[in-house]
C-alpha cells in the first residue's frame with residue numbers, strides 16, 4: 001500500500017531521516033514511536049508530500065506521492081494546526097472538508113451523529129473560531145477532518161495528545177474499528193499504552209533511523225517501556 005525506498009531527509013548537514021526501505025501493507029496499523037527529534041513528524045510529512053525528500057521515493061499504491069494527487073482522495077491525515085483554518089468554526093471547517101470529499105449534508109450529519117461521543121457537547125454548536133479553541137478541541141477538529149470521506153489510509157501525528165480521557169478511548173476504539181474494516185493507519189505517539197493498544201506493528205525511530213520494526217504482541221508494551229526506560233541514568237533523577 002505504502003512503500004518507501006532509500007528515503008533521506010536532510011536539513012543542512014543534519015540528516016533528520018534515513019530509512020533504507022519500508023513497506024506498509026494494507027490493513028496494517030503502524031504505531032510510530034521514538035523520543036523527541038527522532039524523525040516521526042519528518043517521516044509523516046514526507047509521506048504526505050508536505051516536505052520534499054533529499055533522496056529516495058515514496059509510493060502510495062505504486063504511485064509516487066509527489067507526482068500524483070490521486071492518493072489524496074483516499075488518505076485522511078492530521079499532523080498539526082496548519083491543517084486547520086483558524087478563522088472558521090469547527091463545524092464550518094468540517095463542512096468544508098466534507099465538501100472536498102463530495103459529501104452532502106446528510107453524510108456529514110450522519111458522521112457527526114456517529115462521532116458525538118468523541119467531540120462532546122457544545123463543541124460543534126459553539127461560535128468560537130478554531131484559533132480560539134483549546135489545544136484539545138483543535139486536535140479533535142483535525143482528527144474529525146481526517147476521518148471525513150471514509151479514507152482507506154489514515155495518518156495521524158500524536159493524536160492522543162491533549163485529548164480528554166473519553167476522547168482518547170473513543171479514538172482507540174475508532175482506530176481499532178477502522179482497522180477491522182480494512183483501513184491502513186500510521187499513528188505516531190509518545191503514549192506507549194495507547195499506541196500498543198491500537199497497532200498491529202510498531203516501528204521505532206531513533207536519530208532518523210528505524211531501530212525496531214516488530215509485530216505488536218502481548219509483550220511489546222513492556223519491551224518498549226524497558227527500552228525507553230533504560231535510557232534514564234539514575235544519577236539524573
Ligand SMILES: Nc1ncnc2c1ncn2[C@@H]1O[C@H](COP(=O)(O)OP(=O)(O)OP(=O)(O)O)[C@@H](O)[C@H]1O
Nearest residue numbers: 011015016017034035036037038039040041042043
Ligand atoms: N524545518 C526544520 N529545519 C531544521 N531541522 C528540522 C526541521 N524540522 C525538523 N528538523 C529536525 O529534524 C529532526 C527530526 O524532527 P521531527 O520533528 O521529525 O522529530 P519527531 O520525532 O517528530 O519529534 P517530536 O517527538 O519532538 O515531535 C530533529 O532533529 C529536528 O530538529
